[in-house]
Amino acid sequence: MKVIDTHCDALLKLQIGMREGSELNYENAESIDTNLNRLKKGNVMVQFYAIFIEPNLPSDEKWQHAMEQIDLFYSEVLGKHSEIKHIKNWSEISQLKEEEIGAVLTLEGADAIGNSLVKLRHLYRLGILSIGLTWNNANLCADGVGEPRGGGLTTLGKEVVSLNNENRVWTDVSHLSVRSFWDVMELADYPFASHSNARAICDHRRNLGDDQIKAIFEKNGLIHLVFNPPFINDQKKTATIPDLIKHIDHLCALGGEKQIGFGSDFDGITTFVKGIENASKYPALINELLKHFSEEQVKGFAYKNFLAHLPK
């Protein structure tokens, strides 16, 4: 069964390798959970690639880091593998051939643009199709979930959301503070949690409360489940597929059967759900899900729900 995975951090690993002078081969690097061979083995049809910038970097170096990651996306991920196709418009997903893998570029935290909408417009031109205003830290757009001030969106952050709407780009709520979340929900045409779970099942700040989950579903948004054990299972460094299914059951009970999917966070996580240690293991997850849900439901989670909610 095909899979659409809406979050991974492979570009950061490629960038670290490049900066350290030990370049990684995207086709088969053992250290890359979403390397090409693993995507193929996992039947991944579309993989999202986040640009993630370390919050501690000096502000004037962040744009350079974003450019390096995008450069590696073009040169290493796309440039060396003709079977990986850059999805720059949502309509291009339906043009993928059977053996092709779609690659979507996303921004995890708007730190890199500083206060420059010129930089933002360049990112749209380079093909960014999903933007989370923050990672855990605060920036000029909004407060993230780790900022104790608990503020919401700035005027700049609101402008970014309205440009996302104009450009048919998702506004990703996964790392936002609670107040930022509600500000986004008021403004965003395309709200999206690319890698978050349910707080009622695992009470972690990175997860969404029931009121937040219902608000996303009511606005025709999507929630993609993350495979990071600390977000699945209270206080545990490991989790099982049945633990993950508890989140799926909960989201379905809140009306999300047709609005949920997967956003693994591979290459950004260091502990794993037992049996899903990298992208090649998706078939094992699918097989387990088929024991609990109908084939049509599992197809929905795996890729169809996303395709049914593409920004238009």
Ligand SMILES: [Zn+2]
């Ligand atoms: Zn993240």
